[in-house]
Amino acid sequence: MTLTINNEWPAELPLPLIDYSGTPRNGTIRSPDETPIAVYRQRFTRSYNTLNVGWCFTEEQFDRFQNFVLYDLGNGTAQFKLELKFPKNSALTEWAVRFEASYEAEHDDGVWKTTAALELVNPIIF
Secondary structure (H helix, E strand, O other): OOOOOOOEOOOOOOOOEEEOOOOEOOOEEEOOOOOOOOOEEEOOOOOOEEEEEEEEEOHHHHHHHHHHHHHHOOOOOOOEEEEEOOOOOOOOEEEEEEEOOOOEEEEEOOEEEEEEEEEEEEEOOO
């Protein structure tokens, strides 16, 4: 099955800085402790890697970023194409990603320092 991704990271925005401390998500669900037999199952058929990223945006770039997340991604729920230096930190590779949760932003001296966790869904192969 081929998944079509219509959204792309806006060209006028900088690529994210990556914190390489991201880890695979634990997808295991366990029965409550009160049950006599412990039952485990996988929450997902596949586990996505999570990558912590950050940006430094100007006022205009931050407005564009907010509009992209809100309107193009449906408040951050849709997948989009993004070039990342992952996994080798050497060459840009295009990935299908989505926001794991909301982003956090802090205004400091005219710069918006923004952080988020991205789920790496798949590398894009042509």
